[in-house]
Amino acid sequence: xxxxxxxxxxxxxxxxxxxxxxxxxxxxxxxxxxxxxxxxxxxxxxxxxxxxxxxxxxxxxxxxxxxxxxxxxxxxxxxxxxxx
Amino acid sequence: xxxxxxxxxxxxxxxxxxxxxxxxxxxxxxxxxxxxxxxxxxxxxxxxxxxxxxxxxxxxxxxxxxxxxxxxxxxxxxxxxxxxxxxxxxxxxxxxxxxxxxxxxxxxxxxxxxxxxx
Numbered sequence: 776x777x778x779x780x781x782x783x784x785x786x787x788x789x790x791x792x793x794x795x796x797x798x799x800x801x802x803x804x805x806x807x808x809x810x811x812x813x814x815x816x817x818x819x820x821x822x823x824x825x826x827x828x829x830x831x832x833x834x835x836x837x838x839x840x841x842x843x844x845x846x847x848x849x850x851x852x853x854x855x856x857x858x859x
Numbered sequence: 860x861x862x863x864x865x866x867x868x869x870x871x872x873x874x875x876x877x878x879x880x881x882x883x884x885x886x887x888x889x890x891x892x893x894x895x896x897x898x899x900x901x902x903x904x905x906x907x908x909x910x911x912x913x914x915x916x917x918x919x920x921x922x923x924x925x926x927x928x929x930x931x932x933x934x935x936x937x938x939x940x941x942x943x944x945x946x947x948x949x950x951x952x953x954x955x956x957x958x959x960x961x962x963x964x965x966x967x968x969x970x971x972x973x974x975x976x977x
Contacts, residue, residue, distance in 0.1 A: 782870050782908065789881045796884045796893075804890045804957035811949055812884055812897045816877060818942055819905035822912050822935060831927060834934040838941055845945035849952050856956035 779827045786820040807851050814844035862918040866911045873907030876900045889965035890957045898950040902943060909939045 790813050797809040818841045825833035853859050883896025912935050920928035963970050 778867060778870060782874055785874050786877060786908075789877055792881050793884055802890060802957075802962055804953060804960065804962055805893060807953050807956075808890065808893050808897055809884055811946075811953065812880060812901050815901040815905055815942065815946060816881075818938065819873070819877065819901075819908045822905075822909050822938055825931070826912055826915055831930055831934055834931065834938055838934070838938045841938065841941045841945055845949055848949040852949075852952040852956035854956075856959040858959075 776827070779823055783820050783823050783827065786816050786823070790816050790820075803855055807848065807855065810851075811844075811848055814840070814848070818844075862914055866914050866918075869907050869911035869914060873904040873909075873911065876904030876907065878904075880904065890962050891954060891964055894950055894954055894957075898946055902946045905942055906939055909935050909942075 793809050793812045793816070797806050797813070800806040800809060818837045821833050821837040821840065825831060825837070877900070880897050880900030883900060884893050887893045887896055913932050916928045916931040916935065919925070920932070958972060963973065
């Protein structure tokens with residue numbers, strides 16, 4: 776069981792590392808890339824958390840989070856491309 | 860017992876590739892190389908950590924024959940499919956938006972898309 780908690784902690788540390796690029800990124804497209812990486816890591820960590828807490832609802836939440844973050848990424852991309 | 864080893868291996872491979880993706884974001888020089896490192900490595904790593912969850916669900920299902928572990932496996936498969944489709948499409952949209960906004964590839968000198976689109 777400890778390996779699951781360990782991998783969740785590693786993914787949280789990776790999210791914090793990606794947040795460096797989110798704050799520092801020279802252009803706004805860099806920030807969107809970092810946000811996309813954080814979203815993917817949140818989905819992966821939430822699937823593993825479903826095993827840690829033995830709750831299947833966490834994985835359903837991960838599916839919905841993936842779809843909604845995809846909509847957010849598309850919306851920001853349309854705005855950056857000047858097509859909105 | 861062999862499934863336990865496979866679960867460990869899948870989790871460690873997934874964490875390794877996730878770490879490679881984040882290091883790529885921090886180290887690469889411009890938007891397109893960062894996007895390249897991030898999207899491919901994090902998608903691959905997340906698929907492998909989800910594969911570890913699926914293997915755990917299969918092993919628990921065969922040892923306890925509890926229906927909720929089958930539900931765990933199926934829901935994880937759906938999550939992996941959603942993740943793979945949305946990551947690829949989102950990366951394409953980000954690269955297109957960055958090019959339309961005028962961020963060229965920074966250290967390289969040839970940009971064929973800009974030459975053909977004007």
